[in-house]
């Protein structure tokens with residue numbers, strides 16, 4: 001039994017590790033190279049689509065640039081669809097050592113925001129993280145790639161997968177799947193064919209549907225991105241840009257608000273000669289409508305009227321909290337709308353079944369594409385849990401080793 005996995009991000013590295021440690025022969029193919037995590041910011045791919053969408057193409061995929069946020073998402077919806085993830089979530093949280101950070105890792109800007117939000121009557125929680133506080137020296141650079149290797153990335157699972165025998169092929173773009181009589185037979189790059197008994201696509205929510213489309217599968221619809229803006233203003237000398245980002249959480253059903261610095265704010269505040277260290281900001285992230293679309297050559301994602309309403313409600317709250325925290329309200333500005341969690345483009349119940357299999361026998365998907373709805377919150381734990389569940393399904397139900 002030979003399985004090819006395409007993509008080494010949250011989904012692909014996990015499924016490779018879980019399969020190979022159970023004795024399956026796995027070849028994992030990624031279009032990106034192996035890099036040092038601190039260089040991940042050089043591998044961003046952005047899509048200017050209305051809402052700007054971000055991901056990274058290198059071994060480890062977009063997990064290299066996360067902020068280490070670790071929350072369960074979509075668990076109830078998935079359970080209703082017959083996808084029970086409780087045991088997998090527990091396994092992931094144990095392996096990634098998910099916990100809130102100690103007080104030593106909360107900087108003055110974050111504390112000001114937390115106190116201000118509490119004064120205004122908001123419930124404020126600490127954000128659970130997969131960051132090791134022993135290794136982390138707060139620098140505000142999680143989204144660039146961690147220079148201390150303090151944050152979990154899927155490279156950790158990838159290294160383990162290699163120890164269990166996974167063969168890793170880097171710098172190789174998979175362009176299509178090879179099929180015969182309704183069954184998968186392998187994948188193709190520009191130069192080479194990789195034959196397999198089963199294939200797992202984990203190329204992320206933009207590239208996976210494109211590969212599926214070539215097989216005539218109606219993928220690429222219902223794209224969501226968890227749209228966000230960062231609102232901020234001047235608070236001289238706060239040095240918030242050097243703090244761990246998104247370390248606290250204010251949540252209601254469709255919107256989360258969390259301390260966040262963006263370099264874009266400096267540009268927006270240039271009339272005040274703002275320095276990075278003088279800016280305090282908050283991210284407003286919404287559960288956006290799945291109104292976008294991936295096509296073979298484009299990505300389309302605009303805000304709907306409901307998205308705009310949620311973003312503006314959240315921004316008003318963020319503005320009030322920042323003012324209470326000491327920001328000069330005359331300086332408040334916002335970034336454009338962006339999205340760091342593309343998903344939904346090969347959704348369960350639409351393109352794949354509850355075992356993540358497409359209509360082509362032996363062709364599975366394990367990445368953010370399979371989400372049935374926008375999580376409105378960090379998706380990595382859920383992607384990893386889904387990938388673990390898939391590996392167990394393949395080993396227990398589909399393979400006779």
Ligand SMILES: Cc1cc2nc3c(=O)[nH]c(=O)nc-3n(C[C@H](O)[C@H](O)[C@H](O)COP(=O)(O)OP(=O)(O)OC[C@H]3O[C@@H](n4cnc5c(N)ncnc54)[C@H](O)[C@@H]3O)c2cc1C
Nearest residue numbers: 007009011031061062066067068069174367368378379380
């Ligand atoms: C700045 C930022 C911060 C974030 N912070 C958090 C956070 O704190 N917590 C959280 O839960 N989530 C966070 N996210 C989101 C999270 O990183 C992604 O949702 C998650 O990594 C997606 O996993 P995936 O497996 O779907 O795809 P990816 O992790 O993007 O992996 C896809 C892989 O496929 C490869 N690939 C693509 N096309 C091909 C092809 N044709 N052939 C071969 N290989 C291919 C890519 O190189 C890549 O390695 C953040 C995202 C960003 C951008």
